[in-house]
Amino acid sequence: MTAAGGPGRGPVPRRRLGDVPMKVVYLLGAIAATVLAVVLVFTVFSGDVPARHAAEEQFAGVAPVPTVTATPTPSASPTPTQAPIVLPPVPASKTYATFPGTASVVVGLVNDERTGISYPKLAAPWQAVKSPSPFSAAQQVGKAVVPHTQIASAMLPGDAPKKKPVSDADYRAIAAQAVRWTMRTQFPKGATLAWTASQRLPVGKGWTLGYKVTYTSGGKKRQAQAMVTVVEVGKTKPAMLMANMLDTDKARWPDLNTLVQRVRPL
Structure with a gap:
């Protein structure tokens, strides 16, 4: 019995590793090295990623604190200031005079x-x-x-x-x-x-x-x-x-x- 190779064709020869062109071998090796490098990077630095993301989520949307300037912004409702009431010197003794007229009952x-x-x-x-x-x-x-x-x-x-x-x-x-x-x-x-x-x-x-x-x-x-x-x-x-x-x-x-x-x- 012959291997199926189509009508009128002989058996299909099997390829061995030595028959693979060197250009393909080098390409496969480069791909494998790249994949390995990526895996190593994610493995080594995987502990940093969640913490960094958590920090970014925690402060997301928070407005920056404004810089305090030397001149304060005036209040919308300023507190009025009153000048002190100045009284003349108080006499040490002065009898209350009697007002004329009739006092209330x-x-x-x-x-x-x-x-x-x-x-x-x-x-x-x-x-x-x-x-x-x-x-x-x-x-x-x-x-x-x-x-x-x-x-x-x-x-x-x-x-x-x-x-x-x-x-x-x-x-x-x-x-x-x-x-x-x-x-x-x-x-x-x-x-x-x-x-x-x-x-x-x-x-x-x-x-x-x-x-x-x-x-x-x-x-x-x-x-x-x-x-x-x-x-x-x-x-x-x-x-x-x-x-x-x-x-x-x-x-x-x-x-x-x-x-x-x-x-x-x-």
Whole structure:
């Protein structure tokens, strides 16, 4: 039997390795070497690839941190700065003068438990304020605008003194701080004052300062009479009673004398 080689053909001779041309051998050898080199590279450096990819995925899409420049970008809502309120020297002693006229009728007491002081509750046209924030208790005449005629009590605004005041001079200085606060918050910008009183409390420890405020409202120069009393209530921070009486409510000015004479610690 002959090997199948097609009709009329003899048997197909088998090729041996020696019969393969050298050009083919070299080509096969080069391919094998290239494949081997690639395998070795991936084998040796395979441990680096996942870590590098993980790092690239972790920071992908993150914007670079902007360089800080010497000139800061201004805020969209800048914090306004206020010029300090400068007060004239506080007199060491000055008796509160009696205002002419008839004072309002005292119909009771405001016992302010939050501050620890008591003072007169006055009849109409005075009315108690239902939501007196930032004060703990308040009475007023007319509408609550700045400025307006009012009586109000609260703890001393701001931080407590570093140590509890003990002398008249200590309380006088603290009362001046309270007056500075009322000038900044209760009267228009540019208002000035002149002292009308500087005296001890009739009962307990503390100090009262009286002052006349001159300010401009609606293009007109106006005046108000005001007072601040700070009262020792067993704490480092004293309580505060303040009152402003506008010249449009001049008939209420004698009520300042009532408050000064009858404010007490509870």
